[in-house]
Amino acid sequence: xxxxxxxxxxxxxxxxxVFLAACGGKKDDAAPADKxxxxxxxxxxxxxQVLNLIETAEIPSVDSSxxxxxxxxxxxxxxxxxxxxxxxxxxxxxxxxxxxxxxxxDGLTYTFKIRDAQWSNGxxxxxxxxxxxxxxxxxxxxxxxxxxxxMAGMVKNAAEIGEGKAELADLGIKAEDDKTLVVELVRPVPxxxxxxxxxxxxxxxxxxxxxxxxxxxxxxxxxxxxxxxxLTEWDGTGNSWKYVKNENYxxxxxxxxxxxxxxxxxxxxxxxxxxxxxxxxRVILSAExxxxxxxxxxxxxxxxTALFYFKMNQERNGKATPLANExxxxxxxxxxxxxxxxxxxxxxGSIAANFLVPKDxxxxxxxxxxxxxxxxxxxxxxxxxxxxWAKALEELGTDKVTIEILGGDTENAKKxxxxxxxxxxxxxxxxxxxxxxxxxNVRLELDNSSDYDIQSAGWGADFQDPISFIELFITGSPQxxxxxxxxxxxxxxxxTKTTLANDPEARFEAFAKAEKILLEDDQAIVPTYQRxxxxxxxxxxxxxxxxxxxxxxxxxWMYIEGKE
Amino acid sequence: MAKYIIxxxxxxxxxxxxxxxxxxxxxxxxxxxxxxxxxxxxxxQREVIYEKYGLNDPIxxxxxxxxxxxxxxxxxxxxxxKKADVTxxxxxxxxxxxxxGAQALVFGTIVGIVLGMIAALKQNTIWDYGSTVIxxxxxxxxxxxxxxxxxxxxxxxxxxxxxxxxxSWKSSVLPSIALAMGPIAIAAxxxxxxxxxxxxxxxxxxxKAKGASWLEIAFKHAFRNALIPLITVLGxxxxxxxxxxxxxxxxxxxxGIGEQFVKSIxxxxxxxxxxxxxxxSVFLIxxxxxxxxxxxxxxxxxxxxxxxx
Numbered sequence: 001x002x003x004x005x006x007x008x009x010x011x012x013x014x015x016x017x018v019f020l021a022a023c024g025g026k027k028d029d030a031a032p033a034d035k036x037x038x039x040x041x042x043x044x045x046x047x048x049q050v051l052n053l054i055e056t057a058e059i060p061s062v063d064s065s066x067x068x069x070x071x072x073x074x075x076x077x078x079x080x081x082x083x084x085x086x087x088x089x090x091x092x093x094x095x096x097x098x099x100x101x102x103x104x105x106d107g108l109t110y111t112f113k114i115r116d117a118q119w120s121n122g123x124x125x126x127x128x129x130x131x132x133x134x135x136x137x138x139x140x141x142x143x144x145x146x147x148x149x150x151m152a153g154m155v156k157n158a159a160e161i162g163e164g165k166a167e168l169a170d171l172g173i174k175a176e177d178d179k180t181l182v183v184e185l186v187r188p189v190p191x192x193x194x195x196x197x198x199x200x201x202x203x204x205x206x207x208x209x210x211x212x213x214x215x216x217x218x219x220x221x222x223x224x225x226x227x228x229x230x231l232t233e234w235d236g237t238g239n240s241w242k243y244v245k246n247e248n249y250x251x252x253x254x255x256x257x258x259x260x261x262x263x264x265x266x267x268x269x270x271x272x273x274x275x276x277x278x279x280x281x282r283v284i285l286s287a288e289x290x291x292x293x294x295x296x297x298x299x300x301x302x303x304x305t306a307l308f309y310f311k312m313n314q315e316r317n318g319k320a321t322p323l324a325n326e327x328x329x330x331x332x333x334x335x336x337x338x339x340x341x342x343x344x345x346x347x348x349g350s351i352a353a354n355f356l357v358p359k360d361x362x363x364x365x366x367x368x369x370x371x372x373x374x375x376x377x378x379x380x381x382x383x384x385x386x387x388x389w390a391k392a393l394e395e396l397g398t399d400k401v402t403i404e405i406l407g408g409d410t411e412n413a414k415k416x417x418x419x420x421x422x423x424x425x426x427x428x429x430x431x432x433x434x435x436x437x438x439x440x441n442v443r444l445e446l447d448n449s450s451d452y453d454i455q456s457a458g459w460g461a462d463f464q465d466p467i468s469f470i471e472l473f474i475t476g477s478p479q480x481x482x483x484x485x486x487x488x489x490x491x492x493x494x495x496t497k498t499t500l501a502n503d504p505e506a507r508f509e510a511f512a513k514a515e516k517i518l519l520e521d522d523q524a525i526v527p528t529y530q531r532x533x534x535x536x537x538x539x540x541x542x543x544x545x546x547x548x549x550x551x552x553x554x555x556x557w558m559y560i561e562g563k564e
Numbered sequence: 565m566a567k568y569i570i571x572x573x574x575x576x577x578x579x580x581x582x583x584x585x586x587x588x589x590x591x592x593x594x595x596x597x598x599x600x601x602x603x604x605x606x607x608x609q610r611e612v613i614y615e616k617y618g619l620n621d622p623i624x625x626x627x628x629x630x631x632x633x634x635x636x637x638x639x640x641x642x643x644x645x646k647k648a649d650v651t652x653x654x655x656x657x658x659x660x661x662x663x664x665g666a667q668a669l670v671f672g673t674i675v676g677i678v679l680g681m682i683a684a685l686k687q688n689t690i691w692d693y694g695s696t697v698i699x700x701x702x703x704x705x706x707x708x709x710x711x712x713x714x715x716x717x718x719x720x721x722x723x724x725x726x727x728x729x730x731x732s733w734k735s736s737v738l739p740s741i742a743l744a745m746g747p748i749a750i751a752a753x754x755x756x757x758x759x760x761x762x763x764x765x766x767x768x769x770x771x772k773a774k775g776a777s778w779l780e781i782a783f784k785h786a787f788r789n790a791l792i793p794l795i796t797v798l799g800x801x802x803x804x805x806x807x808x809x810x811x812x813x814x815x816x817x818x819x820g821i822g823e824q825f826v827k828s829i830x831x832x833x834x835x836x837x838x839x840x841x842x843x844x845s846v847f848l849i850x851x852x853x854x855x856x857x858x859x860x861x862x863x864x865x866x867x868x869x870x871x872x873x
Contacts, residue, residue, distance in 0.1 A: 058644075058645070060600065060644050060645055060646060061645065061646040061647060063646065063647065066646050068599070068600045068601040069600045069601070140612045140615075140616070141616065143612065143613040143616035143617070145599060145600075145601045145604075145605055145609070145613065146601065148605075148609045148612070149601070149604055149605055149606075149609060152609075162608070162609070162612065163608075214647070215647070216647075217647060218647035218648065219647075235656060236645060236647060236648050236652070237642075237645045237648045237652070237653045237656055237657070238656065238819060239730075239817070239819035240729075240730075240819075263729050263817065264817070264819065265728060265729070265817040266814050266817065266823070267728075267814045267815050267817065269712070269815075270715070270727060270728045270814075270815055270816065270817050273715065273719070273720050273727040273728070274727050274728060274729070274817075276720065277719075277720070277723070277727055279727065279729070439596075439830065440596075440830075441594070441595050441596025441597070441830075441832060442595045442596065444596060444597070444602060444603055445595045445596060462604070478606060478607070479603075
């Protein structure tokens with residue numbers, strides 16, 4: 001009897017170990033991340049052009065019509081190419097387009113010549129590939145998030161197709177022949193060429209995509225590429241992938257890297273450890289590490305085009321909030337030290353923002369930053385803040401005000417919000433701040449229903465123009481949602497789209513005026529910081545290019561030099 | 565016996581049906597949208613996409629459709645990975661979690677049994693206290709703390725193993741040990757308690773009296789009986805381990821299922837939430853069933869009362 005029990009137990013363990021052995025066998029298939037490192041001796045005499053990177057999230061999709069997130073667009077920028085590409089200074093230069101397009105007098109018709117370029121399978125890239133891709137992106141059946149978002153109100157008939165009032169063939173993009181592409185717009189779009197570097201507008205080879213059907217871009221074997229690199233060893237959901245140089249790329253001579261290995265690492269400390277052990281060449285630091293490594297010579301600061309601000313809701317559930325009072329808003333705007341927030345609380349390379357349109361983001365034709373057209377507003381000044389606060393309390397006829405701050409529930413967000421609370425309560429007597437910290441989805445929901453007092457929110461640009469930030473706060477904009485409306489502001493924004501559309505300098509001046517109305521006269525929102533990243537990067541990694549919108553990086557010009 | 569198993573399997577399907585329904589309801593109560601760029605899209609644009617995925621239909625219609633597909637084994641398509649069907653996604657991620665879990669379970673159980681036996685045989689000596697302390701540490705310190713410690717000591721300080729990523733079998737050593745701390749503690753405590761009880765029973769006295777050796781008593785008589793209750797608790801522990809550990813996987817950058825599950829909840833990826841929940845449930849229920857059957861085989865009283873009804 002007892003031996004039977006033992007048998008049962010033994011077989012239980014045996015089954016487990018067989019199972020273990022069976023799984024163990026497969027481990028060897030997994031792509032070794034550091035395989036590239038010992039590859040250097042073969043091939044050319046110079047150094048192995050292999051780069052090892054990490055991402056903090058998987059690739060959700062690299063189908064250019066469907067991609068909607070940072071990782072996806074970053075990958076796309078390095079494996080595909082649109083009519084234009086952002087160069088090393090993030091200025092748009094012709095890519096699939098051969099030379100500058102012909103632009104009609106009214107700025108509504110663009111005629112592009114397509115250069116001699118090939119897909120990675122050897123078929124030529126033609127004007128038809130663009131027509132197919134754009135039609136696919138606006139087709140409601142594709143359920144593309146960015147296609148309609150970017151094209152409606154810009155490309156002729158894009159909005160009508162979404163509403164079912166026009167056919168796909170009516171979309172304002174036509175191939176006159178294999179080499180000539182004509183795009184028709186409904187309004188002049190000053191940033192149109194830079195927008196052509198964005199993933200959604202990349203070409204797709206109709207024959208290949210149709211043949212793959214639903215499987216297109218479901219893994220790296222079901223795609224073809226026309227960019228500097230090809231994606232390989234990506235199974236569609238996995239945590240590792242590779243870029244290898246695309247020999248069929250028209251500018252392949254410029255591309256020096258042979259291979260880039262990417263692994264997904266979500267834990268900040270693990271990334272740093274891998275970097276320290278030399279397994280990866282670059283890692284973005286979280287705040288606690290940023291402080292620890294602040295003096296390290298391998299630190300690189302990168303500024304992002306992401307701006308964070310307080311939305312101040314003036315009407316909640318049909319009732320005026322204390323923030324409907326202009327002096328309350330002005331007091332809050334001046335009552336906390338943004339420098340301290342950026343340097344001590346965030347400590348990740350972010351900078352204080354007394355503006356809405358980020359710096360290092362948009363430039364006039366002469367290369368002048370938009371920030372040089374505008375000013376800084378509502379600077380930190382406790383005395384002024386207290387004067388406004390006294391006036392506000394008098395107007396409200398009370399000595400106690402309670403305001404809720406709605407924000408995120410990540411560790412980083414909570415740290416900031418605690419700091420806001422303590423600063424504001426300390427500097428404005430009689431003010432009580434209640435913090436409401438919720439997950440992102442919940443915050444969006446509350447934002448949609450305008451159910452908050454102050455909301456700590458942020459925005460990243462999808463195209464390179466001040467309007468991508470300025471337009472958020474026009475009357476009726478879905479992102480406004482705080483009961484703010486100023487006809488003068490709306491008029492300025494409208495003018496930049498119509499009468500001033502073809503005059504870049506006058507446009508920038510109009511945006512500067514609008515910014516002043518929003519941040520000084522009306523104090524509708526309070527900008528807090530422009531996000532930055534602190535990166536550890538090995539000194540032998542050269543030529544990385546960061547971009548202010550769309551993809552974060554271009555690897556096209558990168559190379560390895562001086563790595564032993 | 566057959567009747568007993570059939571009955572249990574029937575119960576299993578009822579449980580799964582209830583779990584699926586309950587999860588479906590909870591999921592629909594989650595706030596937010598599965599679209600990553602929801603913030604940017606206009607209401608009309610969002611509607612178009614919802615329409616395509618059938619999210620605009622009334623909830624009962626969605627429920628019936630979902631349950632129908634589920635019965636056919638179709639879990640649907642992920643929202644996070646637009647081109648991946650849920651089954652492929654789960655299977656590809658589960659592989660890594662299973663390897664870690666199985667290693668942790670085997671290692672943890674063996675070490676735990678040894679510790680427990682030492683403690684019982686050397687009761688109230690330094691050995692006993694030592695192994696009790698280890699057991700208490702194993703239960704009270706979360707596995708991710710061990711994970712970070714192990715990572716620092718054995719990968720960063722001494723470079724015996726990999727810091728992270730999935731390269732070779734060496735990558736799996738540290739996370740498996742970290743995960744094994746729980747099972748070690750559980751097994752050690754159970755074995756100790758049971759062994760002490762068994763060792764003081766009459767038949768051990770008899771064995772001693774007839775002159776059986778110390779080893780013979782420990783292994784042949786005491787240990788076997790002490791194992792029975794352990795099998796029961798190891799069932800759920802196994803299910804928990806094999807289905808992945810969010811934090812340990814994240815610390816070692818291992819592409820397992822635990823992390824994916826939490827991410828799918830945060831991003832309202834309905835299909836993956838459902839798929840993973842169902843998968844976990846089946847796993848747990850099947851393991852409990854196996855344990856019960858094993859238990860029934862070992863202990864005739866259970867089998868008799870179960871089958872006698």
